Amino acid sequence: xxxxxxxxxWRNRTRTALxxxxxxxxxxxxxxxxxxxxxxxxxxxxxxVKTAGGQLLVHGSGYWQSLSSRHTVDHPTAVISTLEGxxxxxxVIGRVILQGLVxxxxxxxxxxxxxxxxxxxxxxxxxxxxxxxxxxLDPADQAANPLVLGRGIIHDLELELGxxxxxxxxxxxxxxxxxxxxxxxxxxxxxxxxxxxxxxTTVEAAQRAFAMGERLTQIxxxxxxxxxxDAIRNRLQRxxxxxxxxxxxLTWAEAYPDLVGYIETDRGLGLVFAIVAFLVVGFGIAxxxxxxxxxxxxxxxxxxxxxxxxxxxxxxxxxxxSCLGLTAVSLGVSLGAAVNYYLCAVGLDLKMFxxxxxxxxxxxxxxxxxxxxxxxxxxxxxxLVVLAVVLASSLYPAWRARRLEPAQAMRCFQ
Amino acid sequence: MIDSNGHLIEIKNLTRTYRQGxxxxxxxxxxxxxxxxxxxxxxxxxxxxxxxxxLNLIGCLDRPDQGSIAIGGRxxxxxxxxxxxxxxxxxxxxxxxxxxxxxxxxACENAExxxxxxxxxxxxxRAVVHPLLERVGLAGEMNRKPHELSGxxxxxxxxxxxxxxxxxxxxxxxxxxxxxxxxxxxxIRLMLELNEEQGVTFLFSTHDPTVLAHAHRLIEIRSGRxxxxxxxxxx
Ligand SMILES: Nc1ncnc2c1ncn2[C@@H]1O[C@H](COP(=O)(O)OP(=O)(O)OP(=O)(O)O)[C@@H](O)[C@H]1O
Ligand SMILES: [Mg+2]
Numbered sequence: 164x165x166x167x168x169x170x171x172x173w174r175n176r177t178r179t180a181l182x183x184x185x186x187x188x189x190x191x192x193x194x195x196x197x198x199x200x201x202x203x204x205x206x207x208x209x210x211x212v213k214t215a216g217g218q219l220l221v222h223g224s225g226y227w228q229s230l231s232s233r234h235t236v237d238h239p240t241a242v243i244s245t246l247e248g249x250x251x252x253x254x255v256i257g258r259v260i261l262q263g264l265v266x267x268x269x270x271x272x273x274x275x276x277x278x279x280x281x282x283x284x285x286x287x288x289x290x291x292x293x294x295x296x297x298x299x300l301d302p303a304d305q306a307a308n309p310l311v312l313g314r315g316i317i318h319d320l321e322l323e324l325g326x327x328x329x330x331x332x333x334x335x336x337x338x339x340x341x342x343x344x345x346x347x348x349x350x351x352x353x354x355x356x357x358x359x360x361x362x363x364t365t366v367e368a369a370q371r372a373f374a375m376g377e378r379l380t381q382i383x384x385x386x387x388x389x390x391x392x393d394a395i396r397n398r399l400q401r402x403x404x405x406x407x408x409x410x411x412x413l414t415w416a417e418a419y420p421d422l423v424g425y426i427e428t429d430r431g432l433g434l435v436f437a438i439v440a441f442l443v444v445g446f447g448i449a450x451x452x453x454x455x456x457x458x459x460x461x462x463x464x465x466x467x468x469x470x471x472x473x474x475x476x477x478x479x480x481x482x483x484x485s486c487l488g489l490t491a492v493s494l495g496v497s498l499g500a501a502v503n504y505y506l507c508a509v510g511l512d513l514k515m516f517x518x519x520x521x522x523x524x525x526x527x528x529x530x531x532x533x534x535x536x537x538x539x540x541x542x543x544x545x546x547l548v549v550l551a552v553v554l555a556s557s558l559y560p561a562w563r564a565r566r567l568e569p570a571q572a573m574r575c576f577q
Numbered sequence: 578m579i580d581s582n583g584h585l586i587e588i589k590n591l592t593r594t595y596r597q598g599x600x601x602x603x604x605x606x607x608x609x610x611x612x613x614x615x616x617x618x619x620x621x622x623x624x625x626x627x628x629x630x631x632l633n634l635i636g637c638l639d640r641p642d643q644g645s646i647a648i649g650g651r652x653x654x655x656x657x658x659x660x661x662x663x664x665x666x667x668x669x670x671x672x673x674x675x676x677x678x679x680x681x682x683x684a685c686e687n688a689e690x691x692x693x694x695x696x697x698x699x700x701x702x703r704a705v706v707h708p709l710l711e712r713v714g715l716a717g718e719m720n721r722k723p724h725e726l727s728g729x730x731x732x733x734x735x736x737x738x739x740x741x742x743x744x745x746x747x748x749x750x751x752x753x754x755x756x757x758x759x760x761x762x763x764x765i766r767l768m769l770e771l772n773e774e775q776g777v778t779f780l781f782s783t784h785d786p787t788v789l790a791h792a793h794r795l796i797e798i799r800s801g802r803x804x805x806x807x808x809x810x811x812x
Contacts, residue, residue, distance in 0.1 A: 170681035461676060468638055468673075469738075470666025470694060472659040570638040573673065 168482035175455065182451050183491045189444050190495025190549050193437050194542055195502045200433055201538060202506075204426045208415075211422045213288045215415040217256065217383030218392045219399070221246075224411045226380065227418060232261050232333050235378040236410060242382060245402050251390035256283040259369040260380040263332030265312065265362060267320040274316065274362035276330060278369025287385055290350060290363070297324045297348035300365055308368045310344035314351040315359030322346055330362070334373040342372035392416070437545075441552045448487075449556035456480060456560045463564050464572025477565040484557030488550045496546060583650060585746065585778055586612040586635060591644035593630050604630040606801035607644070612780060614745070617772045619792035620782040627801045628782035629750050635780070636669050636748045637661035648746070666694055670739025672749035672781075677735035678723040684734045685710065685719040691742040709737045713767055729760035736768060740777050749781035753788050765791045 172179050212218055220227075221242060223234035236242060239257055246255045259278030264271050281300045285291070291299040300309055310328060322328065326346045334340045350361055370376065386395060392414035400407045416423045456463065463476055471479070591608040594601050604627045612618060620628045633639040635646060637653050638661075646654045648668065656664060665671075670691070678687045686693075688710055689702040697705075710719055713733040723731055732752055739747040749768070753761035765788045772779050783789060797804040 167679065167681060174681060462679065465673070465676065465679070467662065468636070468665065468671050469691060470662050470664075470669075472662035472666075474659060475662075568639070570633045573638070 169486050172483050172486050186491035187494030189440055191498035194499030198503050211419050212415050215418050218386045218415050219384035220413045221382040222411050224409055235335050237378055239379040251387050251395050253387055254286045254385040256383040257379045258381045261332040263330050266329045269321045272316045272319050275360050276362040278364050278366045280366050293350055293352045294348045295351045299348050306345045306347050308344040309347040311348035311350050311363040313358035313361040317349050340373050445552045445556040452557045452560035456564045460572045463567055464569045467569035473565045477561045480561035480564045484554055488553030492546045492549050584611040585614045587647040589645045592642045594642055615776050617779045618794040619789050620796050622798040626798045632748050632750050637664055670744040670747040672735045672739050672752045674751040675755045680723055683720045688734050688737040705741050728755050732764050746778045751782055
């Protein structure tokens with residue numbers, strides 16, 4: 164039966180080859196698309212985590228809503244040591260973040276001043292390489308109040324390395340405070356909006372300059388790969404006990420719901436795209452099978468006359484479809500795997516397509532090279548779906564073949 | 578197969594009317610006929626007289642409007658489609674006018690096709706089919722596809738297929754119509770020999786007088802009725 168089905172398939176070589184190519188190529192395309200998108204989501208997630216400052220963020224309660232410097236983590240050492248004792252926590256990074264104004268004799272510019280510990284930050288993202296002039300808060304340069312500014316600000320304010328600049332911000336008590344900093348580095352990430360807004364100093368300098376004592380604005384928590392941010396957040400809140408009320412703990416997804424939504428929409432669109440593609444292919448295949456059944460009315464009648472029951476004739480046509488489907492899917496998978504392997508190993512540099520600015524919603528997509536990821540489970544599912552589409556599209560033709568009356572069929576073309 | 582008493586095929590008052598919309602074409606108008614084991618019988622009559630219709634009914638390819646058909650004592654006229662298919666598979670061999678063979682299979686595979694469907698293992702199939710193909714002079718053509726065989730060779734493969742499965746009845750609808758006179762005569766002689774050697778019952782229809790001359794029993798059918806019958810001892 165399978166032999167007859169297989170050989171039947173190859174009677175019209177061109178037609179079968181075209182069908183196989185159509186299904187196979189669509190399948191390969193779908194697989195590669197899926198893999199690229201998945202990799203894209205993963206790297207977007209990673210970028211989001213980096214930009215957010217960790218999978219979990221601990222703030223003084225109310226901070227994320229208002230971004231106001233009034234909301235601080237007041238006795239951070241206790242919180243930090245609690246966090247450091249938790250399973251699944253890889254690193255804990257303290258930060259001071261203030262919205263402020265940098266001024267020079269040429270004007271002033273809004274900045275987001277981050278007081279950071281460079282060594283700690285480097286655990287997830289090291290901006291050092293993006294500092295094109297000067298250094299990135301190197302402990303070796305002795306400046307008391309070092310300041311690294313984005314390229315855009317430097318340009319607007321016509322500053323030079325070593326210049327003194329005045330930074331104005333509101334301290335936790337609500338006082339507008341001015342402090343003097345020295346420009347020690349220029350940051351150039353390639354993202355204009357980032358470079359027009361970014362300002363970095365050390366945690367200590369920021370705390371000193373704006374009367375914060377030991378207070379922090381944010382504690383970023385880096386988790387193990389397999390740790391569930393939600394679970395750890397809940398555990399942390401339990402451990403903090405009463406203190407939990409004065410703090411807010413957000414997962415990166417809660418902090419950046421836009422990005423999560425964007426990924427979900429994109430997944431949905433991808434699915435719709437795949438469904439439409441396969442509906443089109445499915446109807447094409449159904450038509451092809453119907454044609455091949457109609458051409459062979461006499462022959463199928465002969466099989467019936469020889470004693471192949473209606474059920475078996477149905478099976479024969481479905482077998483033919485299965486052969487076609489399996490061949491096409493193998494083709495699709497091999498082709499998809501080859502392309503995907505290339506993408507995994509080499510990657511596709513988006514810069515090839517021109518100089519585009521890669522930031523979405525304030526998140527730097529520092530990777531412009533698209534890599535692909537391979538997820539066996541989703542490939543198997545996709546392949547089964549394609550097989551199912553091919554089989555489904557053969558059902559009607561098969562049913563028509565089943566209904567043939569051998570006596571009538573044999574009279575055709577006699 | 579079937580019980581050994583009585584006639585192999587027993588047909589009573591068989592009626593078949595084709596309906597095409599409101600037009601009714603009476604193809605058989607009450608046929609009574611019996612065929613015994615080992616007979617070599619020809620149906621003849623003008624075109625449109627109902628030969629194909631009768632053979633199709635006997636072969637369970639079609640159902641009558643009235644009347645009964647018993648094959649080996651078993652009533653077959655109302656079998657369901659799949660029961661009819663199984664019955665054909667196990668009891669009836671067919672040879673049609675043309676395009677008898679499955680194009681994608683070789684001569685040998687075609688000849689053993691019924692055995693394959695019956696689930697006979699490969700070794701055994703070959704053991705049955707090879708000698709038969711050799712017997713009909715196709716030893717050298719076993720691995721050819723139908724389109725690489727002449728019309729006469731194709732028909733011989735079909736005859737082998739029909740008898741290989743041990744079917745006791747072979748129904749042949751104008752098996753020689755697409756062959757030239759010489760080939761037709763050869764084929765009918767071959768069928769006759771197989772009839773004598775293997776005791777297979779043949780019932781075939783034909784227009785061809787030279788083919789008719791070989792039949793033991795001749796049944797004339799005219800506008801849906803049996804018009805007469807002649808017997809001949811041997812040719
Ligand atoms: N499917 C059908 N629908 C309508 N009428 C049919 C059908 N099949 C056969 N007939 C009619 O039934 C009658 C008998 O046809 P049948 O094919 O049995 O004749 P036949 O003796 O085999 O003829 P031939 O020698 O030409 O093969 C004819 O009048 C034919 O037109
Ligand atoms: Mg006829």
